[in-house]
Amino acid sequence: MKKVNFYGPAICLTLGLAMLGTSCKHETDAEKYKGEVGLVNFDTTAKPQQDFYQYVNGSWLKNNPIPASEAAWGSFNVLNDSIVARLRKLLETAGANKQAAAGSTEQKVGDLFFCMMDSVDLNKNGITPLNDELGKINAISDNKSLWAEAARLMKIGPDVMFGAGVEQDAKISSKEVFTIGQGGMTLPSKDYYIEDAPMYKMLRGKFLEYATNIFVQMGESADAAAKDAQKVLDIETQMAHSSMSRIEQRDITAQYNKMPMTELAKVTPNIDWATIYDVFGAKSIDTVIVAQPLFMKELSDMTKSVSMDDWKTYMRFHLVSSEASKLSDTLSKISFNFWGKTFQGIKEQQPRWKRSVEGTSRSLGDLLGQLYVAKYFSPEAKAKVNEMVTNVIAAYKQRINQVAWMSPETKKYAIAKLDKITLKLCYPDKWKDFSALEIKRDAWVLNSFRINEFEFNFDMNKLGKPVDRTEWGMSPQTVNAYYNPSMNEIVFPAAIMQPPFFDPNRDDAMNYGGMGAVIGHELTHGFDDEGCQFDAEGNMHKWWTNQDSAQFHNKLQVLIKQFNGYTVDSMNVKGELTIGENTADFGGLTIAYTALQNDLKEHPEGVVDGFTPEQRFFIAWAQAWRENIRPNYQRQLINTNPHSPTIFRANGPLSNMPEFYKAFSVSSNEHNPEVKSFEIKPGDGMYRADSVRASIW
Ligand SMILES: [Zn+2]
Incomplete structure (x- = not known):
């Protein structure tokens, strides 16, 4: 599920390090920085008045090439690497402990980490952990079941159709409100679908190759897979045309479109809101904020103009594409080749332990964080x-x-x-309560579904309650x-x-x-x-x-x-x-x-x-x-x-x-x-x- 978050805490210091990190040992020793200017890292042949950055960092940049498994290498990565090393120790201990009390923090993070590390099981199972969900998509037969399954996918992870979630009302910050906006597209932004420059055309070609590979993994012939890949690109391109660009999304006022649910339903007659809200477990949503009304109207039109079979193709693709990195080596490699190699130029995948440490930290950040601060917090x-x-x-x-x-x-x-x-x-000051979340040593992807569903329900539960400022x-x-x-x-x-x-x-x-x-x-x-x-x-x-x-x-x-x-x-x-x-x-x-x-x-x-x-x-x-x-x-x-x-x-x-x-x-x-x-x-x-x-x- 993609949260809309058009004004939320997206305003951070840097891009998240989710995809970054390394297997190499670089300077992670805090001692090295103490009290010194770090002259050894300067390029004293560079003129500071010409390029101050090069003057201060030239030798560091020369001596710290990007590791093969990384997209970039800099200060944030070096620091992140030292944190990852600490988290690894915590997780290896938790993962090896089969006696941790059921429902405890150790049990949850330990079991998730264990599932991520278990390459034997992951490779043996291949795509089969998704069979249940694929079966549900195949069973779609009418508009109601289309939206029921779309809503279910939104809840457990894959980004399909549109984005939805609960956010603070931008104009009444004491209230939580249901918010809806554009989503359901694979490529990073609108330009990737509509721009004619060679780079975008090349990337669309690579997208087709990637999607074809994903369909082949679902058992399709190369021919059928290529046709299905094209269908997905066509659908997403149509969605992209009515979506906002990244720059347009900086206009907050343009995205604050608060309306009664009845009004949204009127302009989106083909979207089955009653079914969606039923799956979401939302009892009475009478007001919504719609970040991109034009997109929602277009999506409603597309519900009818795109055939039911093509929607099923689109949803199958999104399910497998979204979860591929959590499955077998073959699927995870297909995902890496597209996202890592093509988009970021990374040469090789990170080692499994590192993907697992960072994966656990992303999925159960607050739980792992409790173990982290218990050991490494510095009051000083x-x-x-x-x-x-x-x-x-x-x-x-x-x-x-x-x-x-x-x-x-x-x-x-x-x-x-x-x-x-x-x-x-x-x-x-107050940790989030994860007691309703169950983590089991069954499969990484199934845990991921449960985590996303837990987070989704947690957010839905905020509706009608005062904002929790902690x-x-x-x-x-x-x-x-x-x-x-x-x-x-x-x-x-x-x-x-x-x-x-x-x-x-x-x-x-x-x-x-x-x-x-x-x-x-x-x-x-x-x-x-x-x-x-x-x-x-x-x-x-x-x-x-x-x-x-x-x-x-x-x-x-x-x-x-x-x-x-x-x-x-x-x-x-x-x-x-x-x-x-x-x-x-x-x-x-x-x-x-x-x-x-x-x-x-x-x-x-x-x-x-x-x-x-x-x-x-x-x-x-x-x-x-x-x-x-x-x-x-x-x-x-x-x-x-x-x-x-x-x-x-x-x-x-x-x-x-x-x-x-x-x-x-x-x-x-x-x-x-x-x-x-x-x-x-x-x-x-x-x-x-x-x-x-x-x-x-
Ligand atoms: Zn910032």
């Missing part, structure tokens, strides 16, 4: 990060008060919104962070509070350039192009004066233009798609820099390895974004990821900051000859003229 890190958050918020208020473009009344409200932000650190959207072992505008909250899982982002034993300058900027990044999301539309209580509601709002959007335009100008492999970064994240990076860095300046007044720091505290701040920022990435994967991300390529995340904001120019300038450092300094002048890669330099906070 939590206390220090807590203090940094207070300082960064204070710095943000200071910056807001100083900006000339915002009126006093909007400033006042912005500060009130900052004061109301909820902070969640390390792990939830809930978390990320597990504690996730190397990431997020801001959720509907909750007006910032969330930092335990895993991000580690090097290279944070180290309680490291100097403040580096910590503010890493973790401080991460904190600033999440705070700024409350005031980016999407976050600025939500008030202090998390309601979508305009609190800006018209003039301030217009000024703010003009400022965003400068940043959009800047990022539109960056290219990778002759592909332009999409300034509009990445504007929220670029605002957060730029704002976060600016605010964290002010927080560091405040901190240095109380705790002055000296020069380390020839760098002042201000310089080390920018070095830590550039280090956080070091990454080698495969070209195929980079192209996919440019199309779909709201975060810019990491080299531009590192360099882009710096080239806008007078603080950066000053920190390295010869005149600022002339009293201190041991300090490395340089001027950034017109014509240099890092230089932006005043007239095109962005300034927001």
Whole structure:
């Protein structure tokens, strides 16, 4: 089931690491980062004023090639790898324990991990664990049974037809509401179906090959399989035409279409809502939010124009495609060849143990997280990060008060919104109750169905109840962070509070350039192009004066233009798609820099390895974004990821900051000859003229 989540906690620090990781041993030793600038990782032949990212990371990038089983390799992966190693130990212990009390956390995570590792059984069973579901699809005979089975599939995992789920009402943040939107398409976004450029045509060809392989695995002849693959592509292309692009999906207002259920039923007469809600276990849904009404209307029309047999073909494909990686080596390889090799350029599959560790962590994140924090939680890190958050918020208020473009009344409200932000650190105060979830040593895919159904029911159960503000959207072992505008909250899982982002034993300058900027990044999301539309209580509601709002959007335009100008492999970064994240990076860095300046007044720091505290701040920022990435994967991300390529995340904001120019300038450092300094002048890669330099906070 694909949640609609058009404004939800999707606003995070980076792309999830779900598909990343490695089997190789790289630097995972926290000791290595302590107190040092990491000169060994610099490329001292590179000119910092030309490319600061290369200067700080050049040797690291050269010495850390992407492992064959990875799409990219950078700071996040290195840290994630050390977490995966810890989780592996926990899971191997739990998996080997056949005596764990039934229903206990150990039993659930241990049994799931065991099923994932059991290659003998997985290969022996092949596609057979799906036979029951395939039988149900084959038995579809009319519109009612079509929608009953579609709803059932949505509940247990495969993304068919449309997306649905329970979310906070964007305009009444104390309420949960049933939300519906586009879904049911395999390729990453609309462009992949409709664009004519050679890359898209090639990928559509690869999709047909992939789908053909999936149908052959269901026992079809090559000929029949190829015809069925084409039918699936035709159906999904038709769906894509009436769906929204990723950029259009940044328009939150356009997607807030609240309507009585009767109204939706009127424009979608062929969708059997009564049957769907019956399968969902939803007793009375009288109001819905429809993110993409046009899509739903088209889907209703298609229900009649596409034949029943073709819908069955579409659903069989989605079932097997969605679950292939959880079945035999043959099926898992077919899935990897398409998603891993073709889309991301990865050379080989990750070893089974690693797929199993990360798979368990994704599926039972909160349960495994309980075992993780019991062993690895650092109260010291939590206390220090807590203090940094207070300082960064204070710095943000200071910056807001100083900006000339915002009126006093909007400033006042912005500060009130900052004061109301909820902070969640390390792990939830209250763990989710998983007692209704059964995990058995039968088959990986069957456990996956049960987990998805449990999560689905958990969400459905929220309807009509007050919003639970203690809930978390990320597990504690996730190397990431997020801001959720509907909750007006910032969330930092335990895993991000580690090097290279944070180290309680490291100097403040580096910590503010890493973790401080991460904190600033999440705070700024409350005031980016999407976050600025939500008030202090998390309601979508305009609190800006018209003039301030217009000024703010003009400022965003400068940043959009800047990022539109960056290219990778002759592909332009999409300034509009990445504007929220670029605002957060730029704002976060600016605010964290002010927080560091405040901190240095109380705790002055000296020069380390020839760098002042201000310089080390920018070095830590550039280090956080070091990454080698495969070209195929980079192209996919440019199309779909709201975060810019990491080299531009590192360099882009710096080239806008007078603080950066000053920190390295010869005149600022002339009293201190041991300090490395340089001027950034017109014509240099890092230089932006005043007239095109962005300034927001
Ligand atoms: Zn972000």
